[in-house]
Amino acid sequence: MRQQRERALFLATTVLLLAGLAVTAAGARQAAEVVWGAATLLGLLYSTASLITAARRREASVDVIAWLALVGALWVGEAFAGAMIAVMLASGVLLEARAAARARRELSALAARAPRTARRDTASGPVEVPVSEVTVGDRLVVGSGEIVPVDGRLLGPAVLDESALTGEPLPVERHAGEDVRSGVVNAGSPARLTATATAEASTYAGVVRLVEQAQAGSAPFVRIADRFAVAFVPVTLLLAGLAWAFTGDPVRAVAVLVVATPCPLLLAAPIAIMSGISRAARSGVIVKGGGALEQLAAGRVLLFDKTGTLTAGRPVLTDVVTPVEAHLPAAEVLRLAASLDQSSAHVLAGAIVTAAHDRALALTAPEEVHERHGYGLEGMVDGHRVRLGKAAWIVHGPLPGWVRHARRRPALDGSLSVFVAVDDVPAGVLLLEDPVRPQAPRMIRAMRAAGVTRVVLVTGDRAETAETVGRIVGVDAVHADCDPADKLSLVRAEQESAPTIMVGDGVNDAPALAAAGVGVALAARGATASAEAADVVLIVDRLDALADAILTARRCRTVAVGAVTVGMGLSAVAMLVAAAGYLPPAAGALLQEGIDVAAIAIALTALLPAPSHTVAMTPADVVTAQRLYAEHRDVRPLVEQVRTVADALNRAPYDLGPVRDLLEQLEARLLAHEQAEEAELLPIMARALGGVEATSGLSRTHAEIEHQIGRLRRTVDDLVQQVEPEDVTDVRRLLYGLYAILRLHNAQEEEGAFSLVPEPGTPGAGVSGLRHRG
Missing domain, CATH: 3.40.1110.10 (Calcium-transporting ATPase, cytoplasmic domain N)
Known part of the structure; x- marks a missing residue:
């Protein structure tokens, strides 16, 4: 409704301005003055209404400058200048309304398709019930093209369109046993699932609540800009009064008022902030208002919960x-x-x-x-x-x-x-x-590159486990065995030294999230109390989205400051020129319109893609890496079998049969896989990461794995007679050594290589923000 009103004002004033120019070209100057006067009156009516509304709310308003400029233009007979001011006023409020609507639209699109019904699988066939009646443990049927009504666990394979939550356009293959979130669409044949949450506790219901909270509120920088704009009013009036008093020419005063409208402050700052919120929403990050965006930009200390944040959050x-x-x-x-x-x-x-x-x-x-x-x-x-x-x-x-x-x-x-x-x-x-997310160390490094100076792990887990995770991901401090009160105290202590960002995903994180400078909740597998308490919510299961959101927030703040500085600097110069008598009202109106457009154009650059922690790879490289990752996962059980076989050699009589069987598999499967990685994966990494130095460590462990398997083969082949305890000691030593190398090598590959690409069948769901090239 508001946008329609602003659009009508803009169209009416623009048409009247152009009509006046056409009439002037035809030689009817007096008629043109009447047409321009009508446009000026429209602007005056709108600004009067705005001032009355502000007065009722007891809010200061800089619209008084525009109102005085319009009145002054009519008083001194500068109808063309008045029409230009009216168009300038109309275009400004229209741009503001459209920017606000765009930010709301980006957020509201996430909740536009909330499911209303579900089909319960009964002995007599599927029965449609209200989604509110679904209970945990119900078996549900989701037909082709239907929306998954509640969070659940698949009972069979399914092809899902998850674009409503992740933004990824391609269907995703999911297997039996995998979790599926409400709000996604079944893009394949009918699927069955077991409900693991009620409708109220499911992902989409949480998203709806989050969107209701996430309307673009006033950011601290925007509030500062508003206060500065209000303080700008008496300065403008003083300068206009002095120009009039010293020259006795009211036209100069009107000229000062014409170029003094602080649109760069009133529009550029909120447009940049709302553009940042819109940009973040596209990548699956809901920022609950401009204040949260600015706090995200200011954050210097990063506190993480462990489970579900630095780790996968599922066993x-x-x-x-x-x-x-x-x-x-x-x-x-x-x-x-x-x-x-x-x-x-x-x-x-x-x-x-x-x-x-x-x-x-x-x-x-x-x-x-x-x-x-x-x-x-x-x-x-x-x-x-x-x-x-x-x-x-x-x-x-x-x-x-x-x-x-x-x-x-x-x-x-x-x-x-x-x-x-x-x-x-x-x-x-x-x-x-609960494994450490492969992309977590890379993401921590990205945070530091983005300006975070301190990273703290805060968890309720045991100290031994927490210290291990902390060493792997590279944090500055570890606090273990923390209950919610401990987490809250730690956040407050860190907040005293620098602005904080707290990241968590559990109910026990909610108090700390609320107390931090900005709380970030990971709600990809369902919105919980942490999401309700947080200022920023990630609805995609990718930690790199947070690093990119911080970069987006900082870029938007920089854009806002730049737009305001350029716009207000030019306006100040124009005011001085007008006061000196070198800028008449008509020319001043044209100049001010140009300044406003320039400032708003700068602010809208916040909508452009921001720098991100992405790795460019060609589609062919992605396919190859996904294939190798599938093979990598297939040989994981074989790695654990190395330890199991070694453990079994603990007492006589010693049977080396399982060792020989294991060796056959290691040589046929694992070595072949490592050789394929050396030939295909490492060149892909070198191209993506910028040189062979990034792959030298993995290449060295490939050689060591082959060497250790060869030693094991030679040792076992020598033991053709009776096996003595000393022989078994050598075999077990080689097995345990090989197991340690394989575990370390797999962890390095998952962090350094496979974290760069999405898992097979899940395009774009990769953990480090994959970007295709070519």
């Missing part, structure tokens, strides 16, 4: 431990456990099901499933009774030695364990961990 299966005399192989233990976990909404269940699908295991539907809260899950799978959960629940009596050994590993690695019993016999232990 990943790292190994399956089975006894030496296992009656079931590790793959079968995982298959049975994942089949049972298909019916569970627990976060660990999703990780186990996903791991089974990644290993191409054929899952079957469980029967007679029962869950004991706090203990675990049990049911029938392919005629076997399978039980998952705590060791004390699945093992009756003293724990076997291999189970005690498996329990030590999570304590040392900071991981989680799920014990598996098949037909009441302990069959294996599933080890899961």
